[in-house]
Amino acid sequence: MVMKTLMFIPLMAYNCYGLIYKLNDSDYARMPQLYHLDDYDHCLINPDGIYCTADIDIVSNEPSNELLTMMRNYSDYKRKHFNYTQLHYGICMTQTCKRFMGDNKTEDLKFILEGCLNHSLWDNYQLKCRISEPINCNRFILSFSIPHNYTTLMSSYKNFDSREDRFKSFHGLRTITIICVILFHSFLPVAVGPKNPRFIEMQYENIFHLIFINGTILVQTFFVMSGCLLAYKLEVYAEKHEMRWTLIPKVITGFWIKLTPTYIVVLGLTATWLRYAGSGPFWEIAVTKEVQHCRTNGWANLLYVNNYLDSTLCMIHTWYLGANMQMYVIGSIVCILARSNRSKKILLILLFILGIGTPAAHTYFQDLDAIYIITPEIVRAFKNDVTFNEVYRRGHTNIVNFVLGLTLGIFIYRLQVNQVDMKYRFLFLLTIPAVFGLLFIGSVFYKDEFQASAITKAIYAGLIKPIFGVICALIIIGCVFKIDNVYRIIFEWDGWKIPSKLSYSVFLLHFMIIRVMTGRYTTLTPMNNLYMIEKSLNYVIMSYIAAIALFLLVEAPLTEFLKNCLEFTIFNTKIKSIQPEQNNGIYLNKNADTFIDEK
Structure with a gap:
């Protein structure tokens, strides 16, 4: 009887608890x-x-x-x-x-x-x-x-909303600028072993050649675009999120992810295998010297301080990455910590004044040239110049156009919200002629009879970059708000989209290709205009072909892999529309901030 009672108690407990032992089909x-x-x-x-x-x-x-x-x-x-x-x-x-x-x-x-x-x-x-x-x-x-990754490269962006679609002119601006950079750099090796060096000397009497080699100012376009995208993206993010200081390391780390993986691979190739890529009478000066510098000072490139290390020639063209990273840190701090519009305006104005004053001060007190003058000896020896070191590649001497970009990004966002009508359309047609005008004015510093005073050179050095930046900003405004229908059609051409995605890989590789091809020369080169044009186009084509492989095998996979590991919400923010009828916008994906384009 006791055993039956003990067995009955747990059965009653199960039934009260509502257990189901079996279910029919x-x-x-x-x-x-x-x-x-x-x-x-x-x-x-x-x-x-x-x-x-x-x-x-x-x-x-x-x-x-x-x-x-x-x-x-x-x-x-x-x-x-x-x-x-x-x-x-x-x-x-x-x-x-x-x-x-x-x-x-x-x-x-x-x-x-x-x-x-x-x-x-x-x-x-x-x-x-x-x-x-x-x-x-x-x-x-x-x-x-x-x-x-190939599908990513070939994607057409047909499903972007109107805010994203409006900034597609950045494809054209980015691609045209990087091609100009390659064309400019492709003229550097012509002074290495020319059969007729007098031809090169005579080019300094050619006004069109002087305008071309004065085109170093064009790289400022990237600073304007980078600052614009950073400020605009943070304004969009602030629509639905509170801006906290903890966002700063996320933004900086996200930008670091975009630049560094591919950079490390190319730097590693330069420091190791590049020296075995060929040989020739000019191999030592064109290639081996850079390899030695990268093995010694490559750490400065990875820390993005190479633009402040004058003794290194390691991937010398990547001074831009160091300067842009430094300005990106400053821009992130300003845009995130400056809560009120008033404080943001004050900081931007102070930085703008600093950006004008520092190049002028360097030029005046160090008696530097007003522009970076490309002499035949600088080209022949692949060596640095004091103006290049002190003014051209420093972060603080290039900050003015990054600040202009930050202001432009905020300005565009506010115009979209307030629907301000833009007037004086004819001014936008003058922007491209104004760029050529700036290049022409700079060519006077190559003239034999022109000896500028220290104050003249300082004023020019301080004002040339912000003037160019304002022109670039006007071009962007004209395209974003569809004010201009002449240049906008060129910059928004769909054919720019794929080469735009390859721009970062092209930027990293093109100077390596130029150095290798120069080092492999085994005879003196008979120089003429046709030969220079042919070589320049060859370097552009070779750079883009090599960039396709680098993009598919390194840039796209490593960038996406690291992004998925961290998954910072600032880069996955969904943009909410301001008004359905508005057609103002920008693509905010992970590669819009520099040469790197959309994935």
Whole structure:
């Protein structure tokens, strides 16, 4: 009798607790599948396919949901049953959840998957789910897929909203500027072993040649674009988020991710294998010297302080990356910590004055040239110049146009919000002629009979960069707000989009290619205009061909991989429209801040 009583007590407890020991087939079929896997292989046939696995907790808005109660009671009998309130699903996001993803694969996949499954569970079972654990997707593996990266390179951006589409002129500005940089650098090796050196000397009497070699100012375009994108992006971010100081390291780290992985690879190649890429009478001066500098001072490049180390010739053209990184840090601090418009204006004005004053002060007190004068000896020896070191490549002497870019980004954002009507359209037609005018004025410093005073050189050195920056800003405003329909058509041509994406890889590789090809010369070169044009075009073509390989194998995979590791929300912020009828915008993806373009 006692034994029967002892056995009856736990049975009564189980019954009171509501355990379900068995279900018939019809009731069992009412529950969602415990395990579900979409076709993995079929999903990843698509180079952009994304496959995610997740543990899903089943919930309901109704506490008395009969199906969920049955599932819980059945699952509570843990001795023999699985937990049917926690499902394990493998979902092809790009197929099953295509409607929820759209064409934006930068959104939070956990949020998208939860919405997709909630829709399905509600339609079929009147249940909902919650994903509490991190989901596991194939993004890390997909980052190293060449077909995926090729699709990224060839994507057309047809689904961008109006705010993003308005800044597509940056494709043209970026591509045209980087091609001009290559063309300028391609003239440097002509002084190495010319058969007729007098031809080169005579070019300094040619006004068109002087205008061309004075084109070093064109690199300021990148500073304006970089500052503009940073300020605009942070203004958009502030629409839905509070600006905190903790955002500063996130923004800087995100920018570091964009630049550094590809930079490390190219720097490593330069410091190691490049010296074995050929030989020739000029190999020592053109290649080996740079290799030695990179092996000794490459650390300065990785810390982005190489533009303040005068003794190094390691990847000398990357002074821009150091200067841009330094200004990006300053710009991030100003835009994030300056809460009020008044404080932001004061800081920007002070930095602008500093940007004008520092080049002028260096030029006046150190008796430097007003511009970076490219002499035949500088070109022949691949050596630095004191004006190049003190004024041309320093961060503080280039900050003026980055500040102009920050101001431009804020200005464009405010104009979009307030819908200010732009007038005086004819001024925008004068911008390109004004650029050529600036280049012509700078050529006078090459004239034999022209001896400028120290104060004249200082004034010119202080004003030339901001004047060019203002012209560049006017071009951008004309394109963004569709004020100008002449230059805008050129800069917004769809053909610029792919080469624009390759711009960063082209920038890193082009000088290496020029050095290698120069070092491989085995005879003196008969110089003439046709030969110089041919060589310049060859360097442009070779740089873009090499950049395709670097983009597919290094830039795209490493940048996306590190981005997925960190996943900072500032780079995944969804832009909310100001008004449907407005057509002002910019593409804010992870590569819009410098040469690197959209992924």
